[in-house]
Amino acid sequence: MAYPASGLSVGARRISALAVGSLVAFLGGCAVGPDYERPEVPMPEDWRVDSREAADLANTRWWNRFEDPVLDDLIETALAENRDIRQAAARVDQFLGGLRTTRAEFFPQVTYEGDVSRNRLSEDGYGFSPGADPYFNQYAASLGASWQIDLFGRVRRQTEAAQARVYASEQGRRGVILSVVAGVASTYITLRGLDRQLEISMETAASYERTLDIFRLRYRYGTVSRLELSQVESQYHQARAAIPSFEARIAAQENLLSILLGRNPQDIVRGRAIENLPIPAVPDSLPSDLLERRPDILQAEQNLAAANAEIGVARSLYYPDIAITGAYGAVSTDLDDFLDSSARTWNIGANVLGPIFTAGSIAGTVQSAEAARQQAEEFYRGTILNALKEVNDALVSTRKNAEAYDSLSLRVNALRDYARLADLRFEAGAASYLEVLYANQELFIAELEAVNARVGHYTSLVDVYRSMGGGWVDDASMMAPTPQEVMSQER
Numbered sequence: 001m002a003y004p005a006s007g008l009s010v011g012a013r014r015i016s017a018l019a020v021g022s023l024v025a026f027l028g029g030c031a032v033g034p035d036y037e038r039p040e041v042p043m044p045e046d047w048r049v050d051s052r053e054a055a056d057l058a059n060t061r062w063w064n065r066f067e068d069p070v071l072d073d074l075i076e077t078a079l080a081e082n083r084d085i086r087q088a089a090a091r092v093d094q095f096l097g098g099l100r101t102t103r104a105e106f107f108p109q110v111t112y113e114g115d116v117s118r119n120r121l122s123e124d125g126y127g128f129s130p131g132a133d134p135y136f137n138q139y140a141a142s143l144g145a146s147w148q149i150d151l152f153g154r155v156r157r158q159t160e161a162a163q164a165r166v167y168a169s170e171q172g173r174r175g176v177i178l179s180v181v182a183g184v185a186s187t188y189i190t191l192r193g194l195d196r197q198l199e200i201s202m203e204t205a206a207s208y209e210r211t212l213d214i215f216r217l218r219y220r221y222g223t224v225s226r227l228e229l230s231q232v233e234s235q236y237h238q239a240r241a242a243i244p245s246f247e248a249r250i251a252a253q254e255n256l257l258s259i260l261l262g263r264n265p266q267d268i269v270r271g272r273a274i275e276n277l278p279i280p281a282v283p284d285s286l287p288s289d290l291l292e293r294r295p296d297i298l299q300a301e302q303n304l305a306a307a308n309a310e311i312g313v314a315r316s317l318y319y320p321d322i323a324i325t326g327a328y329g330a331v332s333t334d335l336d337d338f339l340d341s342s343a344r345t346w347n348i349g350a351n352v353l354g355p356i357f358t359a360g361s362i363a364g365t366v367q368s369a370e371a372a373r374q375q376a377e378e379f380y381r382g383t384i385l386n387a388l389k390e391v392n393d394a395l396v397s398t399r400k401n402a403e404a405y406d407s408l409s410l411r412v413n414a415l416r417d418y419a420r421l422a423d424l425r426f427e428a429g430a431a432s433y434l435e436v437l438y439a440n441q442e443l444f445i446a447e448l449e450a451v452n453a454r455v456g457h458y459t460s461l462v463d464v465y466r467s468m469g470g471g472w473v474d475d476a477s478m479m480a481p482t483p484q485e486v487m488s489q490e491r
Contacts, residue, residue: 031152031153031156031157031312032152032153032154032157032312032315032316032318032319033153033157033308033309033311033312033313033314033315033316034308034311034312035308036160036304036305036308036309038301039304039377039380039381041380041381041384059470059471059472059475060471060472061472061475061476062280062465062472063075063181063185065278065280066185066272066277066278066280066458067272067277067278068271068272068277069271070188070269070270070271070272071184071185071188071271073269074184074188074257074261074268075181075184075185075476076479077261077262078180078181078184078260078261078262079177079180079181079476079479079480080262080479080480080481081261081262081263082176082180082260082261082262083262084176084179084180085173085176085177085180085480085481086262086481086486087176088169088172088173088176088177089173089480089481089482089483089485089486090483090486090487091169091172091173092166092169092170092172092173092483093483093484093486093487094169095162095165095166095168095169096166096483098162098165098166099159099162099163099165099166102155102158102159102162103159103162105148105150105155105158106150106155106159107147108145108146108147109145109146109147110143110144110145111143111144111145112141112142112143112144113140113141113142113144113329114140114141114142115138115139115140115141116137116138116139116140117137117138118135118136118137119135119136119137119138120134120135120136121134121136122134136333137333137334137335138331138332138333139330139331139332139333139334139335139338140329140330140331140332141329141330141338142327142328142329142330142345143327143328143329144325144326144327145325145326145327146323146324146325146326147323147324147325148321148322148323149322149323149324151319151322152316152319153312153316154312154313154316154319154321156312157309157310157311157312157313157316158309158313160305160306160309160312161305161306161307161309161310161313162306164302164303164305164306164309165302165303165306167298167302167305168299168302168303168306171295171296171298171299171302172295172299173477173480173483174295174298174473174474174477175295175296175299177295177473177476177477177480178295178466178469178473178476179466180260181466181476182462182463182465182466183260184257184260184261185462186459186462186463187253187256187257187260188257188268189274189277189455189458189459189462190253190455190459191250191253191254191257191268192270192271192272192273192274192277192455193274193451193452193454193455194246194249194250194253195250195270195273195274196273196274196275196451197246197448197451197452198243198246198247198250200444200447200448200451201239201242201243201246201448202243204239204440204444204447205236205239205240205242205243208232208235208236208239208440209236211232211235211236212232212233212236215228215229215232216229224433228432228433231433231434231437232433232437234437235437235440235441238441239444242448254266254267254268274451274454274455274458275454277458279402279457279458279461280461291384291387291388291391291468291469293469293470293471293473294387294467294468294469295469295473296383296387297380297383297384297387297469300376300379300380300383301380303376303379303380304373304376304377304379304380306376307369307372307373307375307376307377308373308376310369310372310373311366311369311370311373313369314362314365314366314368314369315366317355317362317365317366318355318362319354320352320353320354321351321352321353321354322350322351322352323350323351323353324348324349324350324351325347325348325349325350325351326346326347326348326349327345327346327347327348328344328345328346329344329345329346330343330344330345331343331345387467390463390467391464391467391468393463393467394460394463394464394466394467395464397456397460397463398457398460398461398463398464401453401456401457401460402457404453404456404457405450405453405454405456405457408446408449408450408453409450411446411450412443412446412447412450415439415442415443415446416443418439418442418443419436419439419440419442419443422435422436422438422439423436423439
């Protein structure tokens, strides 16, 4: 039975269209796979200090607290020129490009095509009229469009994963910035410590050389024995032997610092001597929620969110892909007729493609995605535990290095008195030069160890700032080139 064209009222047709549109919107809002939820990770409740103090510490440009303009300039240069930072910035731009590609699938894709050809038909072929011209030209042009309808959320989950990868790459960039700033500070402090140790070695060697000259004169006039002269010579050469070692280590630190600055190995400008650098105060512990701002933790969480979204992408393979396609153009054998309505050609269609039997292929893909998500979650939890360990290690190291430095400073003072008194006893004939030799050797070693302890105290302070992350990374990020700036400079 045929229904008249007016069988549905305008209102009914509108209601029907609205229902269809609502169904499409409802289906479009359904994305298969689990929504992301941050895993619960227990944090130590007894690891607390005044939050405001710790937050201020985490947000400041801590390297300014060393009050060394040279260090400030080195860090500024490294943020602008370090190759690892620039590589990380380019990586962010790479993931931004991937996100744009994925998001494009939400929209219809429009293409164009043109074709001009010279053709010859077979005169022996079916349908060829005898006497007809087998040669002809053909002109064709068309616009095509296709639209993948994301009813089951595949593209949405892909976009969600791509967005998380962008965030993760940005946190990776912030992590590189954190490491570079901490690396420059630690390397510079180590360099200044080696400079001081070289000075001590050269001063000690010069003092021993003056003593050696005196003993050579005394030996010539018979006031000291050959044994005592040999002891002084041994002492002098021991101090001299330390100088090349420190010079080599200084050159290695300068080379390392040059690489961090994005430069060829070269001499590094010096600022304040290590004994004149102030020691910034650090609280005994930190509120553990500060760690949530660490780049590596944020990166691990974004990778977890991406892996979670990939489960939805995998599960969407169970559902059909629906696409609408169309084309509009013209085809003619005569260029003069190309724009006539008779040359017009068009088509419109829909395509549905879905699985029936895949022998477990989709199930395997889903299984892999779920396993990858579990791995990402375990890595996220492990990253938090490692962060707690690093902060605790840095805090303990800071405190213990300070104690060691205080003790070694007292030992140096005591040994200076010991060496002075031993020398007086030797000059008075109350002791052999072995006692003086022992006192001077102990003093030399103690002075070098005291410098090491001071360097260790400073570098452990840097480790505290590095391990807790915080707002200072955002400040440093603003001093580094953005992904767009890096890419524009390369073009």
